[in-house]
Every structure is written in C-alpha cells, then in structure tokens.
Amino acid sequence: MKKTNFWxxxxxxxxxxxxxxxxxxxxxxxxxxxRGILSLLAYQNVLNxxxxxxxxxxxxxxxxxxxxxxxxxxxPTAYWVHLxxxxxxxxxxxxxxxPFVVPAIVLVFGFIRIYSGxxxxxxxxxxxxxxxxxxxxxxxxxxxxxxxxxxxxxxxDVRTLTEAAQSLGAGWFTVLFRIIxxxxxxxxxxxxxxxxxxxxxxxxxxNLLNRPAFGPYMVLLGxxxxxxxxxxxxxxxxxxxxxxxxxxxxSRGAQGQxxxxxxx
Amino acid sequence: xxxxxxxxxxxxxxxxxxxRKISWAWLGxxxxxxxxxxxLLWPSSSLIIGGFQxxxxxxxxxxxxxxxxxxILNSYGLSIxxxxxxxxxxxxxxxxxxxxxxxxxxxxxIRTALMTLCGVASNFAGVPLAFxxxxxxxxTGFLTAFLRNTFGFDPYQVGxxxxxxxxxxxxxxxFQFPLMVLIMAPxxxxxxxxxxxxxxxxxxxxxQYWRYIALPxxxxxxxxxxxxxxxxxxxxxxTAYALTGGTLxxxxxSIGQQIAGNVLYxxxxxxxxxxxxxxxxxVCIGGYTWLQSRTARWLR
Numbered sequence: 001m002k003k004t005n006f007w008x009x010x011x012x013x014x015x016x017x018x019x020x021x022x023x024x025x026x027x028x029x030x031x032x033x034x035r036g037i038l039s040l041l042a043y044q045n046v047l048n049x050x051x052x053x054x055x056x057x058x059x060x061x062x063x064x065x066x067x068x069x070x071x072x073x074x075x076p077t078a079y080w081v082h083l084x085x086x087x088x089x090x091x092x093x094x095x096x097x098x099p100f101v102v103p104a105i106v107l108v109f110g111f112i113r114i115y116s117g118x119x120x121x122x123x124x125x126x127x128x129x130x131x132x133x134x135x136x137x138x139x140x141x142x143x144x145x146x147x148x149x150x151x152x153x154x155x156x157d158v159r160t161l162t163e164a165a166q167s168l169g170a171g172w173f174t175v176l177f178r179i180i181x182x183x184x185x186x187x188x189x190x191x192x193x194x195x196x197x198x199x200x201x202x203x204x205x206x207n208l209l210n211r212p213a214f215g216p217y218m219v220l221l222g223x224x225x226x227x228x229x230x231x232x233x234x235x236x237x238x239x240x241x242x243x244x245x246x247x248x249x250x251s252r253g254a255q256g257q258x259x260x261x262x263x264x
Numbered sequence: 265x266x267x268x269x270x271x272x273x274x275x276x277x278x279x280x281x282x283x284r285k286i287s288w289a290w291l292g293x294x295x296x297x298x299x300x301x302x303x304l305l306w307p308s309s310s311l312i313i314g315g316f317q318x319x320x321x322x323x324x325x326x327x328x329x330x331x332x333x334x335x336i337l338n339s340y341g342l343s344i345x346x347x348x349x350x351x352x353x354x355x356x357x358x359x360x361x362x363x364x365x366x367x368x369x370x371x372x373x374i375r376t377a378l379m380t381l382c383g384v385a386s387n388f389a390g391v392p393l394a395f396x397x398x399x400x401x402x403x404t405g406f407l408t409a410f411l412r413n414t415f416g417f418d419p420y421q422v423g424x425x426x427x428x429x430x431x432x433x434x435x436x437x438x439f440q441f442p443l444m445v446l447i448m449a450p451x452x453x454x455x456x457x458x459x460x461x462x463x464x465x466x467x468x469x470x471x472q473y474w475r476y477i478a479l480p481x482x483x484x485x486x487x488x489x490x491x492x493x494x495x496x497x498x499x500x501x502x503t504a505y506a507l508t509g510g511t512l513x514x515x516x517x518s519i520g521q522q523i524a525g526n527v528l529y530x531x532x533x534x535x536x537x538x539x540x541x542x543x544x545x546x547v548c549i550g551g552y553t554w555l556q557s558r559t560a561r562w563l564r
Contacts, residue, residue, distance in 0.1 A: 008368025025400030103499030110307025
C-alpha cells in the first residue's frame with residue numbers, strides 16, 4: 001500500500017467514525033428504555049403520543065403549503081428572468097442570497113416587530129400566524145429553491161420551448177404549467193424534498209411565533225424525557241436521509257447539485 | 265451574460281414598442297418583489313432602523329454604544345469564538361477528507377459514498393443533532409457509558425462537558441466539516457492533471473507544486489468556504505438552544521431571550537443586537553461572494 005493511500009484511508013475512516021458514531025450511539029441509546037433489554041418502547045411511546053402526531057401533522061402541512069406557494073412564487077419569477085428580464089438577474093439573485101445574511105432568529109424578530117401590531121397584526125390569530133410562519137419558511141428555503149430552479153432552467157431551452165408552445169396557440173398559463181413545470185420536475189422535486197426536510201425540523205421560527213410545530217415539540221420532549229428524544233432523533237435522521245437520498249436519486253447525472261441547507 | 269446577448273439579438277420580442285415592453289416585463293416580477301419586501305426587506309430594515317431609535321422613536325446612537333458593554337461583547341465574542349474554532353477545524357478536517365476522497369487514489373465508490381453522507385450530515389442539524397450528541401456523549405450517553413464501563417475512563421472526570429463551549433463546538437463540527445467537503449470537492453476537481461505534469465516537467469517537486477500552483481489556485485475557495493462555515497455557525501440557534509438550554513450566552517441565544525422577553529426588556533437594544541448580527545453576516549457573505557467570483561476564473 002502506498003504511503004499517500006494510507007493517509008487517505010486514515011482520514012476517510014476518521015470521517016466515517018465521526019459520521020456514524022453519534023448515529024450508532026443514538027440508536028443504541030434509544031433502544032434501552034427498558035432496563036437490561038433492547039426494546040422499541042421509546043419509539044412506541046413517541047408514536048402513541050398525540051402531541052407527536054399533532055405537531056408532526058402540523059409541520060407536514062406547513063411544509064406542503066410552503067412547497068406549493070414557494071414554487072408558485074419562485075418558478076414564474078425565475079422563468080421570467082430567464083426569458084424576458086436577464087437584466088433583473090443580479091437584483092433577484094441578491095435577494096435570494098439575503099436569507100443567509102438575515103438568520104432565522106433575526107428574521108423572526110423582524111416579523112414580530114412588524115406584524116404584531118397595526119396595520120398588519122398577523123400574530124393576533126392562529127391562522128394568520130400560520131401564514132406568516134409559512135412565508136418565513138419560504139424565505140428560509142429561498143436560496144436553495146431559487147438555485148435549484150435556476151439550474152433547472154439553464155438546462156432546458158426556455159426560449160425555444162416557449163416560442164414553440166406560443167406558436168401552437170398556448171397562453172402564458174399553459175406555457176408555465178404544461179411546458180415549464182413538467183420540464184423542471186427534477187429541480188422541483190429536489191427543492192420540494194429539501195424544503196420538506198428544512199420545514200419539518202425547523203425550531204426557531206415556530207418556537208418564537210408560538211406555533212405547535214414539530215421542532216418545539218422535540219425540544220419540550222427533550223426537557224423531561226431521556227430515551228424518547230433519541231428515538232425522535234433517529235426518526236428525523238431517517239427523514240433527512242430519505243429526503244437527500246431522493247434528491248440525489250432524482251438528480252443523478254446532474255452536475256454540481258450538492259445542496260446544503262438546514263436550520264442550525 | 266451570453267444568454268442576455270443572445271436574447272437581444274434574437275429579435276422577436278423587440279418587435280413591440282420598447283417602453284411598453286419594459287413596464288409589462290417588470291410587472292411579471294411584482295409578486296416576487298412584493299413577497300421579498302413584505303417578508304424579508306421590511307422586517308430586517310425595521311430592525312436596522314429600530315437599532316437607531318429610542319423607545320419613543322427618536323434617532324439615537326445609545327443602543328449602538330450600549331452594544332459595547334461587557335455582557336453583550338461577551339455574547340458576540342463567544343459566538344465569534346465558536347464560529348471561528350468550528351470554521352477552522354471544520355475546514356481543515358473537511359479539506360483533508362475531500363482531498364483523500366478525490367486525489368488520494370481511493371476507489372471511486374468512496375467518493376460517491378462520502379458525497380452522499382456529507383449531503384445528509386450537513387442537513388442533519390438543529391434539535392435532532394443536539395439529541396444525538398446528548399444520547400452519545402451526554403453524562404449517561406452511549407459513548408460515555410462505554411468508555412466508563414470498558415476502560416474505566418470517565419470523560420466527565422477529566423473536564424469534558426458536552427454542555428459547554430467545547431461540547432457545542434464538537435456538535436457543530438457534525439454539520440461543519442461535511443459542508444466543507446461539499447464546497448471543496450468541485451474546487452479539487454478543478455485542479456487539472458496538466459498543471460501537475462507541467463510543473464513536474466519543469467522540475468518541481470511535490471512541495472513546490474503545492475506551494476506555487478495548487479495552493480494559490482485553491483486559496484480563494486478555501487478562504488471562501490471558511491467564511492461560509494463561520495457564518496453557518498454564527499447564525500445557529502436551534503442546536504445551541506436544544507443542547508445547552510440557553511445557558512451558553514451566544515448572541516443568537518441573547519436575541520432569542522430578548523424576543524421572549526426573559527431579560528430586562530429593552531426592545532431597541534434587542535434591535536441593535538440583531539443589527540450587529542446582520543452586519544457580521546453581511547461581511548461574511550460579501551467576502552464569500554467576492555472570493556467565489558475569484559475562484560470561478562479557474563473552474564472552467
């Protein structure tokens with residue numbers, strides 16, 4: 001074995017240990033609720049907890065709304081920039097980078113300052129707070145969604161597709177929803193899964209806007225139980241793995257699609 | 265750019281009167297701009313303005329000068345320290361990993377597996393990550409118990425504590441170094457074989473190749489990635505909150521306490537805290553973008 005090979009293997013093994021050890025530790029820990037034997041009791045407790053089901057359902061619904069509204073907002077915008085307004089690209093790209101500059105904790109602070117009083121008192125009722133939360137999620141996911149859609153649009157010939165559809169008599173609605181959206185399905189599915197993973201595990205926005213989401217539920221459970229949080233951790237890891245796995249499976253062959261995101 | 269030029273020369277849309285085209289075309293972006301103003305620009309600029317106001321709305325610099333009191337400086341300092349430590353350590357370890365997988369002469373599947381694992385790990389953050397580390401390295405965690413029972417070695421006896429600075433840094437590393445691998449992989453791919461061969465033909469040894477060719481080319485992406493890692497840790501809230509329960513006085517934790525009203529409540533000072541964060545993050549992202557544009561020259 002060559003010397004360089006030895007060092008390369010050493011770093012890879014160290015990386016693998018750092019990656020797998022906490023997962024193995026968590027899995028082992030989550031199975032030890034009953035003293036002396038391995039059992040799935042912690043998982044049963046979590047799954048039978050109505051708060052778990054309610055908060056997960058709430059977050060999953062929020063994620064679905066975020067994906068649909070977010071894509072309806074971002075795909076036509078990115079499409080329009082590609083087709084008609086290339087001069088608007090720097091402004092739009094700048095805006096899509098801003099969520100990195102304004103962390104979630106700062107964003108929610110601004111939301112509370114603006115929307116907890118007149119003229120737009122959105123935080124006064126649960127329904128309008130949910131809407132505010134959804135738009136907050138769209139902001140958090142914006143950089144990833146926009147990039148994914150933009151990369152998808154670069155890969156297809158937007159202009160030719162649009163002109164072909166229009167010369168066959170299609171209106172803008174038909175062009176967008178029957179030509180552009182289907183042609184972008186890989187990019188759309190990638191960003192949808194990523195958004196789902198981000199929203200379901202999100203804690204900061206939901207907690208400070210006082211909504212009964214999955215993230216705050218996990219923290220509450222972590223404060224008074226020992227084994228159930230480990231079980232939850234394994235379950236959310238499986239969820240992240242599924243989301244990323246599906247993204248990589250859908251976008252296999254596509255270059256430079258390394259998506260990085262998350263709520264820290 | 266080529267896209268823009270091509271569109272201009274294609275012609276068909278220009279058949280319309282120019283003034284009308286411009287106004288209608290910009291209207292197509294109205295929903296996006298409305299969204300950006302309502303849920304991004306207005307909330308953040310209101311905090312920036314609020315940082316310069318007293319409770320009655322008059323202009324003041326008092327909030328900004330109040331930022332320079334010891335407790336608040338400590339908060340910023342702690343956040344900067346943990347971000348710097350995890351950015352440097354994460355960048356070093358991530359670079360070595362990416363280098364090993366891409367240029368280390370290992371089988372191809374190692375590289376594919378590493379990229380997938382890093383994609384997952386860089387997204388596995390926040391509350392579940394904190395729980396995973398508590399279950400592994402907490403006082404009764406799996407690894408702590410294993411070390412104690414097998415080797416009679418208790419990490420907590422020799423000063424280790426998951427719930428302090430170094431414990432949190434160890435936890436942050438879980439999403440930091442995978443991010444570094446994901447960013448550095450394309451840059452390392454961009455190192456062309458021809459460059460190495462050319463330098464060897466000219467009599468350079470391995471050290472000279474790294475010192476005078478590879479490192480200068482990689483430096484902007486290395487620094488850029490480190491800045492991104494710094495910002496990544498600096499804005500983190502959920503992981504720290506779930507792990508330490510808010511006892512570690514990071515700047516994000518302080519802002520969270522301001523929002524929840526758990527401290528002496530002075531909203532305008534809170535806005536100034538947020539303003540400070542925005543400024544630091546803006547410097548990070550600005551630096552990253554600038555370095556990225558320098559890197560792009562070599563990655564064709």
